[in-house]
Amino acid sequence: MAGMATRTTRRSQRRTEALSRERIVGAAVELLDSAGEGGLTFRALAERLSTGSGAIYWHVANKDELLGAATDAVIAGALPAGPGDPAAGPREEIRAVALGLFVAIEEHPWLATQLSAQMARNPWGPVTPRIFERVGRRVRALDVPEENWFTATSVLVHYVLGAAGQNAANTAGARALGPDADRAAFLDSVAKAWEDLDPEDYPLTRAAADQIRDHDDREQFLAGVDLVLAGVMTLRPAAPPS
């Protein structure tokens, strides 16, 4: 019965430290990062916090609320408050915010699903306004007519979340291929599958297979952001000075 342990993976911060919503959310983020969406379990969480699974319910209503709190905690850290860099123009600021979300999702792949879920079924929660405000303010600075703010911001946010999620999935897919496989190997396997499609039905996808093989992910991502920004600029009332 004597635990022969002292494991190096300290799994209980300190069993005397009181449980709190904050500690629970922190442990949930760690679990999501290390074990993925399927790894977050009340039992695993309780073990990591060296408590009973029922105890968590004293601080958190249910798993949905826990996921929402974890999502908001990470986003709040990734999109800090404040007016950003005043030297950069709004376009550069938008690119920076977009890239910030891209990187956050790369570091926490579970964010992609959760952010979409939060914005979709819980738009009154803290996550949606946080992202909307951050992006929308910069869109306004672009001199877009007021009735177009919402459309422009929606397009930007949906694209950013979708593309960043795609990128994170590519990383995850590469890891799943094997520990030695890298991102290029994964994209290559996708390209091969596309090249095997029926030439009759999928000429364009076959032609695009090559492009997917060697592309820089961030560059591609930012090219998409620039495309949206180019569309946004066409909404401005008058021709801008050069």
Next chain:
Amino acid sequence: MAGMATRTTRRSQRRTEALSRERIVGAAVELLDSAGEGGLTFRALAERLSTGSGAIYWHVANKDELLGAATDAVIAGALPAGPGDPAAGPREEIRAVALGLFVAIEEHPWLATQLSAQMARNPWGPVTPRIFERVGRRVRALDVPEENWFTATSVLVHYVLGAAGQNAANTAGARALGPDADRAAFLDSVAKAWEDLDPEDYPLTRAAADQIRDHDDREQFLAGVDLVLAGVMTLRPAAPPS
């Protein structure tokens, strides 16, 4: 053995009819439509097909594959093959494809999550090429330089899926508010929550609350598509003739 039945809610097509992958996928779609993502269960599916839950595994590897097959079946129906309407220009065709996806997701809200999941973690499956090809071909017809096809198509698809998912979630949210509540009531509750935000931190979100209240969903959606298209047009090599 004489069934006294002939139930009006025919829940077993005919118990003598052999099980098949096609029947299973069809029943899965019905279950997803009527009971949502949480309603698709091997036990519920087995009951509906009047068979044992284990039998399903003879035709389908696991739940992921079943969800993928259900998603592909619906998308194949919503985006029929063929070159579309040759009379319309590529911009009109892109709007039509986008609206087709929008409507399909409105009718099958579980599609929003599943499409993103399929494109992200299963890009070699049938769903991704189907959508990509349909949209990409029209983008090419816009005379976009070849190296921009992928970016332009990605932006369009990510926006369409994100916005359509948001729309479907609004419909679902309204239903959840109560059987008598409509979409306007739901959006109003979101707007109210946004108006209660801290004016210091969320000036723009508060200002946008009003816009969310009375907006036509399809019109808003198509405005976003047009914004992306405007951005895509800027990629064309030369100034087009009027």
Next chain:
DNA sequence: ACCTGAACACCGTTCAAGT
């Protein structure tokens, strides 16, 4: 007030056994 941990009502998946 906060925590424990057994118990409940579910899951997806497997597999010996049937036909």
Next chain:
DNA sequence: ACCTGAACACCGTTCAAGT
């Protein structure tokens, strides 16, 4: 070849009982 249905190893959530 195809189907049955009990069994296994999980889940999220509840709740009497403890401190």
